[in-house]
Amino acid sequence: MSASLDSSLDPMEEIRYRKKHGSMWAEIQKDTHFTFDELEQIMVIFFKIQKRDEKPVASDLISRAHFRDVLHTGLGMTDSYMMERVMVALDRGTSPYVTMATFAKAMSLYLRGSLEERINYAFTCYDLLSEGYLRRETMYQLMKKSLAKSSRDDDVEEAVKELVDIMLKRMDIDLDGVINFNDFRESVLKTPSLLESLGYCLPERPAVYSFIATWCPTWKSM
Known part of the structure; x- marks a missing residue:
């Protein structure tokens, strides 16, 4: 992901963000492989992505284009044709936006999903x-x-x-x-x-390890 995305958030801005959405994250966390603390880190990434939108539609949405950028540059998923199928698999592909819940579940699948x-x-x-x-x-x-x-x-x-x-x-x-x-x-x-005999729809393991090392360096080894 671009360098602009990894800039630090204003501490007070991050605190307000966590307080505003904490109860929602507690529900989302039940459908992921993350601890609550880990999910918070994933959601901070979501917030940084959201801040790139000039006119955010809602506080729990990011544009599909920015989500695809995460998959492309953050997780090495570069097949444009398969990306359309990925969106269908994740959220039916019917909206130009991606919700917090979809983002969290996608990251759970890509970073820690079971076979x-x-x-x-x-x-x-x-x-x-x-x-x-x-x-x-x-x-x-x-x-x-x-x-x-x-x-x-x-x-x-x-x-x-x-x-x-x-x-x-x-x-x-x-x-x-x-x-x-x-x-x-x-x-x-x-x-x-x-598993991927008909097209690459998942990130390769080196890309997963690189993503975690860059964005979630405090996580325990998988």
Whole structure:
């Protein structure tokens, strides 16, 4: 994130902010993997982001654009196509704003989420039509977007078709021609490296460690 974001807050301003939202944070904290003190630090980051908006809409909202900037520059999530899916997975993607609760839950997922949580999240990112299963056409579209960044157009078509065939053979456990959530979950539990097989929707571990070291240096090691 830009240098302007890590400037210190005025102490009194921060105290007022904590007092104003403390009761709300107590409720939000129940749905995260953070202690209350850790969540306070996450919410101070939220406040610093909010201060970048020239005309904040409400004290518990930040613009989606600024949230995406956090994901991009703070956590190394740079796939613009997948970012649209990320927003859908986090908050249905229907608002130009991100709430405190969504921000906190997203940071909890990215920094400390369990494998089960990540499986649910990744499947939602990949389920483009919200059908509860992944068709061959959906897998093709996702993998083509991913491979197109590093391959020539004339190489992509056949490579993607072959990869989709491989993925279906490996993950379609009930052999019904699609990958439903149970297929996806069982495959990832058996082989965790399959979690982001259809696109990068989570930060890499080095980016997570760097984020924590920069923004939350007092946290205990994970």
